[in-house]
Amino acid sequence: MRITHNMMARMFTGVLRRQTLAMIVQQERIATQKRISRPSDDPAGAARVLSGRGLLSGLEKYASGIQQGKSRLEFNEETLKLLGDLVRQARRTAEEKSAGGVSAAERALAATTVREIADQVLQLANTRFHGEYVFGGDRRDVAPFVRDGEGRVTYRGAGGAFLIPLPGGAPIAVDADGRNYFQNEAAGGVDLFAELDHLIAGLENPDLEEGTAWIRATLDPLERAEVQLRNKRAEAAPQAYRLQATEEHLTRLRATVQAAIGRDEDADVAQAIVELKSLQVAYESTLAAASQILRPSLVDFLR
Amino acid sequence: MTHLFGVLSTGTSALLTQQRAINLTGNNIANVNTPGYSRQRIRLETATPVGTAAGLMSFGVVSRGIERVYDRYLGIQINAEASRSGRWEAQQAALERTEALLDESGGGGIAAALGGFFGSWQDLVLKPGGEVERTVAVAASARLAEAVRSRYADLERMRRELDADLESAIEQVNRLALQVSELNRQIARVELGGETANDYRDRRDWVLKELAGLIDIQTSEAADGQVSVSVSGGRPLVESGNTWALRVEPGADGHGRIFWPDLDGALTDITASVRGGRVGGVLAVRDERLVAYRERIDEIARGLLAEVNAVHAAGFGLEGTTGTDLFVGSGAADLRLNPEVAEHPGLLAASASAEGIPGNAGNALRLLSLRDTPLLRGGTATFEEAAQGLVSLIGFDVQQARAQAQHTSDMLGFLENHREAVSGVSLDEEMVNLIRYQAAYQAAAKLVSLADEMLDALMTMVR
Numbered sequence: 001m002r003i004t005h006n007m008m009a010r011m012f013t014g015v016l017r018r019q020t021l022a023m024i025v026q027q028e029r030i031a032t033q034k035r036i037s038r039p040s041d042d043p044a045g046a047a048r049v050l051s052g053r054g055l056l057s058g059l060e061k062y063a064s065g066i067q068q069g070k071s072r073l074e075f076n077e078e079t080l081k082l083l084g085d086l087v088r089q090a091r092r093t094a095e096e097k098s099a100g101g102v103s104a105a106e107r108a109l110a111a112t113t114v115r116e117i118a119d120q121v122l123q124l125a126n127t128r129f130h131g132e133y134v135f136g137g138d139r140r141d142v143a144p145f146v147r148d149g150e151g152r153v154t155y156r157g158a159g160g161a162f163l164i165p166l167p168g169g170a171p172i173a174v175d176a177d178g179r180n181y182f183q184n185e186a187a188g189g190v191d192l193f194a195e196l197d198h199l200i201a202g203l204e205n206p207d208l209e210e211g212t213a214w215i216r217a218t219l220d221p222l223e224r225a226e227v228q229l230r231n232k233r234a235e236a237a238p239q240a241y242r243l244q245a246t247e248e249h250l251t252r253l254r255a256t257v258q259a260a261i262g263r264d265e266d267a268d269v270a271q272a273i274v275e276l277k278s279l280q281v282a283y284e285s286t287l288a289a290a291s292q293i294l295r296p297s298l299v300d301f302l303r
Numbered sequence: 304m305t306h307l308f309g310v311l312s313t314g315t316s317a318l319l320t321q322q323r324a325i326n327l328t329g330n331n332i333a334n335v336n337t338p339g340y341s342r343q344r345i346r347l348e349t350a351t352p353v354g355t356a357a358g359l360m361s362f363g364v365v366s367r368g369i370e371r372v373y374d375r376y377l378g379i380q381i382n383a384e385a386s387r388s389g390r391w392e393a394q395q396a397a398l399e400r401t402e403a404l405l406d407e408s409g410g411g412g413i414a415a416a417l418g419g420f421f422g423s424w425q426d427l428v429l430k431p432g433g434e435v436e437r438t439v440a441v442a443a444s445a446r447l448a449e450a451v452r453s454r455y456a457d458l459e460r461m462r463r464e465l466d467a468d469l470e471s472a473i474e475q476v477n478r479l480a481l482q483v484s485e486l487n488r489q490i491a492r493v494e495l496g497g498e499t500a501n502d503y504r505d506r507r508d509w510v511l512k513e514l515a516g517l518i519d520i521q522t523s524e525a526a527d528g529q530v531s532v533s534v535s536g537g538r539p540l541v542e543s544g545n546t547w548a549l550r551v552e553p554g555a556d557g558h559g560r561i562f563w564p565d566l567d568g569a570l571t572d573i574t575a576s577v578r579g580g581r582v583g584g585v586l587a588v589r590d591e592r593l594v595a596y597r598e599r600i601d602e603i604a605r606g607l608l609a610e611v612n613a614v615h616a617a618g619f620g621l622e623g624t625t626g627t628d629l630f631v632g633s634g635a636a637d638l639r640l641n642p643e644v645a646e647h648p649g650l651l652a653a654s655a656s657a658e659g660i661p662g663n664a665g666n667a668l669r670l671l672s673l674r675d676t677p678l679l680r681g682g683t684a685t686f687e688e689a690a691q692g693l694v695s696l697i698g699f700d701v702q703q704a705r706a707q708a709q710h711t712s713d714m715l716g717f718l719e720n721h722r723e724a725v726s727g728v729s730l731d732e733e734m735v736n737l738i739r740y741q742a743a744y745q746a747a748a749k750l751v752s753l754a755d756e757m758l759d760a761l762m763t764m765v766r
Contacts, residue, residue, distance in 0.1 A: 004727035006335065007720055014716060038402055039698025040705065047695035050407055050414050054687045057418040058674070061425040068429050132430065138654070138662035140432055163664045165428045168675070171668060298734040 005297065012290040019283045026276040029267040036265050045264040052261040059254050062167050066247045068130075069164030072174060073240050075129050080181075080233045083124050084226055087192065090117045091222040094199050098215040104208065111203035118196040122153060125182050125193075133157070135178030144178045145193070153193035155179050166246055172239050181232055182225075190225040307761065309362050310754040316350060316363030317747035323366055324740040331728045339509030341371040341726035343501055371501040373726045378508055381718045382515035382522065386579035388711035389516035393584025395704040397465060398592065402701050404457045405596070407694050413603065414690035416450035419443045421674040427653045428668050432621065432661030437648035445640040448630060451604050455635035458597045465589040466559045470551045472517050472582045473561060479514040480532065480546045483507060487529040488544045494528045504528075519579025535573040538563045549573075558589065592700055597635070599693045603686060604635035606679050614673060618652025618666030619659070627652055 028037060039046040096102075097110045126143040127134050136144035136157035144157030161173035175181075183191045195218050202214030324345045334340040345366050352361040407414055423443035426436045486507040493500035507530065514520055514532065520540065524530050532541040540547055547564055554560040554574075561577060562570035574590075577583050607630050615629040627650050632638040644650045655665025679689040 002724045002727070002729055002732070004723055004729040006727050007723045010716070010720065010723070036408070038406060038408065038701075039694050040399070040402055040701035041698075043695040043698030043702060046408070046698050047691045050691040050694055051688065054414055054418045054691070057415075057422055058425075061422040065425060065429050130430070132432070132662070136662070138659040140662035158658060158662070160659055160662050162662075163428050163668060165425055165668060165671060171428070176662070298731045302734060302738075 005294070008294060012286065012294065015286055016283070016290070019279060019286060023276060023279045023283065026272050026279060029272040030269055030276065033267050033269060034265055035267040042264070049261050049265045052257050052264070056254060056257050056261070059167065059250055059257065062165065063247065063250050063254070065165055066243050066250070069162075069172060069174070070240070070243050070247070072129060072134075072162060072164075073236050073243065076134065076174065076236060077233060077240075079124055079127055079134065080229050083121060084229050084233070086117050086121055086124075087222055087226045087229065090114055090196060090199060091219060091226065093117075094202075094215050094218050094222060097203060098212050098219070100212075102208075104206070107203045107208075107211065111200050114196060114200050114203060118193065118200065121182075121192060121196065122147075125178060134162075135176060135181055137161075137177040140176075145182070151197070153191075153197075155183060164243065166242075167250070172242060174239060175232070175235065181229065190221045190228055192222075192225040192228075195221045195225060307754060307757055310757070311751060313350075313363040314747050314750035314754060316365065318744060318751065320345075320347065320364045320366050321740045321744040321747060325737065325744065327369060328733050328736045328740060332730065332733050335728040335730060335733075339505050339512070340728065341373045341501070341505050341508075342728045343369050343371050345369055368499065369501065370499060371504065371726070373508075374722070377718065377722050377725065378511075379522070381715065381722060382512055382520065384711060384715045384718055385512050385515040386519045386583070388708070388715045389580040390519075390578070390584040390587070391704055391708035391711050393468070393581040394588050394592075395701070395708040397461075397468070397585060397588040398697070398701045398704050400464075401458070401461055401588070401593065401596070402697050404461060405454060405694065405697055407690075411450075412690065412694070413447075413450045413454055413600070414687055414694070416443075416447040417603075417687045417690055420447040421671060424667050424671045427651065428664040428671060431653035431664040431667055434648070437621075437651050440651055441640065441645055441648045444629060445645060447607070448632075448638045448640050451600060451607070451635050451638050455597060455600050455604070455638075458593050458600070459636075462558060462589050462593050465585050465593075468585045469559050469561075469582060469589070472580075472585065473549050473551050476514065476517050476540075476582070477546070477548045479510050479517070480541050480548070482510045483514065483530065483532060483541045484544050484546045486510065487541070490528045491543070500528070515580060517580045518577060518582045535563065535576040538571070538573060596693060596697060599689065599696070601635040602679055603689050604632070604638045606686060606689075607638065608632065608634075610673055610676075610678050611670065614666065614670045615652050617655075618669075619654040619657050619663075620647075620652050621649035621661050623657050623660060624650055625652065625657070 029035060036042050036046050036049060093110050093114055097107055122145055125135055125145045132140035133142065133144055136142065138158045138160030139156065142156055144155055145153050146156055148154050155178055157178050159177050162176045164172040164174070166172060180189070182193060183189060185191055199215060199218045199222070202211045202218065205211030205214060324347070327343055327345050331342050346368050347364055348367045349361040350363040350365050352359040354360075405412065420443045423436070423440035427433070427440050430436045486503050490500040490503045490507065493503065511520070511522060511530070511532070518534055521533050521537070522530050525543070527543075529543045530541070531539060531543070533539045534549070538547070539545075540549070550562045550564065550570065551559040552562055552570070554572075560572055560574040561582070563573045564570055574586065577586060608628075612628045612630055616626045619625045620627060627644065628641050629644060629651075630638055631641050641650075653667040654660045654663035655669070656663060659665065674687070675685060677683055677685050677688070679686060680692065684692060
């Protein structure tokens with residue numbers, strides 16, 4: 001086969017072009033620290049990275065939702081605990097003031113205390129979290145418990161729950177129906193507000209005998225109201241546990257997904273540098289060889 | 304003839320012929336870097352022998368013409384490979400541009416917008432009546448519609464850019480076809496006189512190779528040396544001195560199509576039959592790949608319009624409205640957030656029932672569940688997976704085009720090396736030839752001066 005200078009020149013330019021291209025690829029990896037800068041660098045890897053990012057953004061949303069859910073549960077817990085204390089206080093007052101030998105004045109004083117307790121209970125039942133009524137069910141925008149014209153506390157809220165979305169499963173539903181906490185006589189519950197009103201009425205009854213009977217009649221319902229609130233508190237415990245467990249799981253999952261994205265996307269910089277070095281050596285020796293081989297020809301020797 | 308003047312005339316013919324050979328060598332050296340140049344060789348023969356007393360004898364050397372050293376079959380192979388290489392190079396360039404256009408690695412694409420969209424509904428589940436949450440969800444929905452629409456528009460813009468590529472390539476095809484016909488005429492004229500039109504042929508081979516790089520052609524050479532070129536399976540582009548100018552006219556979808564005019568000027572659409580060269584590559588990207596990507600995006604848009612709208616319409620907004628579409632439009636081209644919803648975020652139907660307003664999040668939860676439901680690509684991919692699939696599809700296409708472009712250009716390089724081995728000028732070889740011809744020239748000069756001396760001697764005898 002005849003070999004001409006043009007063939008050698010063409011071969012050298014082809015090799016040099018390929019070598020510079022390979023060096024640019026490695027340089028880009030080092031500069032961006034990324035193995036995948038565009039989909040064609042690794043189409044399957046690029047799709048995995050994208051899917052990982054989507055998953056990650058979803059997980060982060062779930063995590064922030066769980067954070068909100070946790071503070072909602074803690075808030076409920078505190079509120080219910082306070083309510084329980086108040087109910088207990090009212091019951092103790094009822095116990096003390098239903099005993100014999102309590103004067104009308106003492107009872108009147110106790111009535112004021114219980115009235116304050118009743119006001120505080122109503123206030124707590126209308127409590128808001130992040131601007132939404134906690135015990136109004138789906139009616140989160142209006143105070144759920146109001147005193148009507150006759151002084152009776154009625155429920156204006158609705159049924160419904162506070163939903164905390166969880167990945168790949170049913171959401172956690174925190175009961176937000178105030179009736180289940182404070183009323184719901186139909187289902188054997190106790191109307192806390194009515195009982196407190198009864199207690200006040202008993203304490204304020206000028207007929208001490210009758211008053212004692214009225215006060216005594218509230219003792220059992222008040223205890224049941226306390227249990228009712230305690231049961232609701234207990235309901236939250238497994239939910240809180242599930243949130244905690246899910247959150248821990250999410251934290252681990254996020255780390256795993258992030259690591260997976262990194263494995264696909266991140267460049268092994270050390271390896272890239274080593275490859276760049278060896279490419280440089282090859283490139284420089286090609287240049288040296290080209291300058292050695294291409295220059296001389298027979299012309300140089302014809303003198 | 305065996306007289307002294309015979310020696311002189313032998314010397315003269317040798318001098319002239321060697322000089323011509325040196326001229327030719329010089330021409331070869333001068334054209335060492337001329338693209339498409341085939342080295343030329345002088346064909347030397349002994350002069351017609353004459354009968355002498357000593358027998359048949361020839362006096363001197365003659366050049367029987369100048370021939371170019373080339374392999375015609377190699378030329379045809381090079382043209383075919385140039386067509387393939389041109390196609391894949393054009394395809395690679397166009398796909399790489401598209402890849403950059405649809406780049407999602409910065410997080411600004413459809414996949415990221417889908418993530419943002421579903422994420423905003425996740426917030427709505429927690430606080431369905433929240434003003435901020437609703438505003439964010441409206442913005443995220445608008446961003447998603449915008450991302451889908453603008454990616455779709457980007458692809459359409461890319462197709463229009465390729466229209467311009469196509470037009471300029473066809474213009475070049477027509478220009479090169481004219482050059483071929485012009486060279487045809489010149490070659491026929493020169494070769495009518497029995498010469499070989501070496502340089503014209505080199506130029507024509509070069510032009511044909513350029514032409515093959517633009518569009519797939521078939522060539523055949525007639526006895527008179529004229530080449531006819533046809534495209535699209537036998538429609539003539541050049542026949543002896545005539546050319547058919549291809550035309551690009553917008554088709555039904557507004558994109559340019561290639562038309563071939565027959566002798567009466569009637570146009571035939573040959574777009575579908577062009578597969579090779581730059582034109583073939585541009586067409587493959589414009590009419591196949593980009594259309595496929597567009598369809599993927601359109602499928603996402605149709606999914607949003609059908610599935611997301613169906614769920615959304617079943618829910619209730621803050622004012623008790625129901626049956627509201629979240630997205631409007633007919634596909635990716637005009638996908639938009641319902642302008643009423645954009646105006647009134649309260650229309651977002653988070654509640655599953657009219658009674659549940661504003662705190663019920665049942666419908667928001669249902670909409671959120673669409674995120675993980677495989678609704679697209681025949682029930683195999685979720686919205687986000689469909690968007691990711693598009694990215695990897697483009698990636699694979701670019702990778703394939705790049706590999707093919709590399710392979711075909713390697714093949715072309717290999718064939719051109721072969722051509723160079725046959726037809727290329729080797730300076731070393733020419734130098735050796737130069738020495739050979741120079742030595743022969745010097746020897747011939749010696750012969751002439753010897754004859755001169757002999758004549759001189761003869762003349763002195765006479766004096």
